[in-house]
Amino acid sequence: MAGRPRGLVELTDDERACLTRWARRGKSSQALALRSKIVLLCADGLVNTHVAQRLGVSRDMVGKWRSRFLARRLEGLVDEPRPGAPRRISDDQVEEVIVRTLEQQPANQDSHWSTRSMANATGLSQTAVSRIWRAFGLKPHLVDTWKLSADPLFVEKVRDVVGLYLDPPVKAMVLCVDEKSQMQALERTRPMLPMMPTVPARQTHDYVRHGVASLFAAFDVATGTVIGQVHRKHRHQEFLRFLKTIDANTPAELDLHLILDNYATHKTPAVQRWLAAHPRFHLHFTPTSASWLNLVERWFAELTNRKLRRSSHRSLAELEADVRAWIDAWNADPKPFVWTRTADDILNSVATYCGRINDSGH
Numbered sequence: 001m002a003g004r005p006r007g008l009v010e011l012t013d014d015e016r017a018c019l020t021r022w023a024r025r026g027k028s029s030q031a032l033a034l035r036s037k038i039v040l041l042c043a044d045g046l047v048n049t050h051v052a053q054r055l056g057v058s059r060d061m062v063g064k065w066r067s068r069f070l071a072r073r074l075e076g077l078v079d080e081p082r083p084g085a086p087r088r089i090s091d092d093q094v095e096e097v098i099v100r101t102l103e104q105q106p107a108n109q110d111s112h113w114s115t116r117s118m119a120n121a122t123g124l125s126q127t128a129v130s131r132i133w134r135a136f137g138l139k140p141h142l143v144d145t146w147k148l149s150a151d152p153l154f155v156e157k158v159r160d161v162v163g164l165y166l167d168p169p170v171k172a173m174v175l176c177v178d179e180k181s182q183m184q185a186l187e188r189t190r191p192m193l194p195m196m197p198t199v200p201a202r203q204t205h206d207y208v209r210h211g212v213a214s215l216f217a218a219f220d221v222a223t224g225t226v227i228g229q230v231h232r233k234h235r236h237q238e239f240l241r242f243l244k245t246i247d248a249n250t251p252a253e254l255d256l257h258l259i260l261d262n263y264a265t266h267k268t269p270a271v272q273r274w275l276a277a278h279p280r281f282h283l284h285f286t287p288t289s290a291s292w293l294n295l296v297e298r299w300f301a302e303l304t305n306r307k308l309r310r311s312s313h314r315s316l317a318e319l320e321a322d323v324r325a326w327i328d329a330w331n332a333d334p335k336p337f338v339w340t341r342t343a344d345d346i347l348n349s350v351a352t353y354c355g356r357i358n359d360s361g362h
Contacts, residue, residue, distance in 0.1 A: 007070045009042040016043070018074060035077045038065045089128055097122055097132050101140060112140040148354070151287035158343050160284050161259055161293050165221060165339035172255035175227075175246065176219040176296035179263070180303070181234050185210040185319040188312045203310065211316045215303075215323060216242040218258070219296040224336035226299060228327040230320045236268040243271070247278060257282045261291055295337050302330075 011019070023036040034055065041051045048062040055062075068076035097118060106117045115133070119126045133139070151157065168174045186207040195201040214234040218227040227249050231238040250256060260266050262285055275281050286293040307326045313319040 007066060009039060009066060009069065011039075011043045015074060016040070022077075031079070032077060035065045038062050039069045039077070042066050042069075089124065089132075093122065093124065094132055097124070097129060098136060098138070101133070101138050114141070146353075147289050148350070149287040149289045151290070154287045154290070155347060157285060157287045158290075158293065158346055161286055162339070162341070162343040162346065164257055164259065164284060165295070166342065168221065169255065169257065171253070172257055173250055174221040174257045174259065175250075176221060176259045176294050176299075177242075177246075178217065178261060178291070178294055178296045178300070179234060179239075180215040180217065180300050181212075183213045183215060183308065183319065183323070185213070185313040185316045186311075187314045192310070192312070201310070203312075207312075210314065210319075213316055213320055213323075214238070217296055217299065217327075218242075218246050219299050220334075220336075221295060221339075222336065224334035225331050226327055226334070228324070230323055232316065234265070236265040236271055239265045240271055240274055243274065243278075243281070247281075252280075255280045255282060257284060259284050259286065259294055259296075261286050261294065262288055295339065298337050 019036040019040050023033050023040065025033075034057070037055060038051055038057075038061070041054060042048075042062070046054070048059045048066065051062045052059040065077065100118065100121060101113055106113055107121065108117065110117060115126045115129045118124075118129045122129070164174045186209055188204050189206050189208065190204045193202040211232075214231050216229045216231065216238065220226070227246055229242050229245050231241075246256065246258075258281060260283060265271070266283070266285075275283065291297055303323070303326065307322070311319075311322060313322060
């Protein structure tokens with residue numbers, strides 16, 4: 001055939017398998033996959049023009065990668081390091097930044113490092129310090145809170161509560177019960193300004209407080225419905241009254257398994273006597289400092305985010321009516337929260353975290 005002479009591409013079995021894998025693998029870059037297809041078609045005996053037509057590329061590109069493969073085989077298809085400015089920050093300087101960040105305190109008695117203070121201490125630029133921190137996932141300006149339960153029956157209680165979520169008993173209701181205390185009736189000093197394009201809704205930071213109320217709530221794990229009752233005080237008398245409300249608003253033929261925390265009002269003699277007289281009530285307590293096990297806390301977050309945080313109330317009665325109306329609207333379209341983690345998953349996570357902080361002095 002007339003034209004520029006071309007090199008004959010012959011592949012070994014290993015080379016063909018590798019090129020086929022590069023061409024088909026989803027994680028391969030598009031450039032590498034295209035180069036592999038070019039070489040495979042050339043190995044099938046196609047000339048550059050036909051390969052270019054089949055793949056929709058130029059003939060010069062086909063010739064380029066045919067030549068590179070013949071010269072360097074598979075290595076010729078991989079991009080070479082691109083030229084650029086030489087690296088100016090050494091490994092020792094990077095190590096110094098990491099060690100100072102993790103093990104030393106700033107000389108100016110700050111509680112944590114900033115990019116500027118670290119730059120002054122190491123002689124690097126603020127931008128360089130920021131890049132190093134991002135590369136190693138260091139965020140000195142952030143701090144998280146944590147709390148480990150010291151309950152001696154932690155394992156038993158976790159298995160008990162999670163067992164109710166994942167495998168509830170038959171002919172019974174599982175209710176998550178708790179109190180949202182200190183709900184404040186806050187009246188903003190000025191009406192809220194509405195949201196506009198590029199501007200969020202705004203409310204004044206100052207307010208007039210008209211008192212506090214407590215919401216007693218029982219969240220049905222199966223259906224997501226809520227039994228709620230608002231009281232001005234937070235004593236065992238109010239909790240006992242709420243138990244009677246639960247008793248009156250649930251089917252009498254069903255046992256009731258209540259998941260609660262270890263608040264003192266849940267264990268007073270008056271409450272114990274009432275429970276003894278109503279044997280269908282079974283109380284299951286979450287471990288101390290482990291309220292995250294109680295699903296009603298997740299529902300309280302919905303109440304706070306969707307109603308209380310932006311509301312303004314001129315009296316306690318107005319707050320109570322607003323909360324009751326929101327509960328009625330929730331019960332009109334309830335949404336249960338599905339618990340997915342097993343007790344073993346939770347205990348393994350706690351054990352892993354304890355292993356990470358084992359040498360931190362705690």
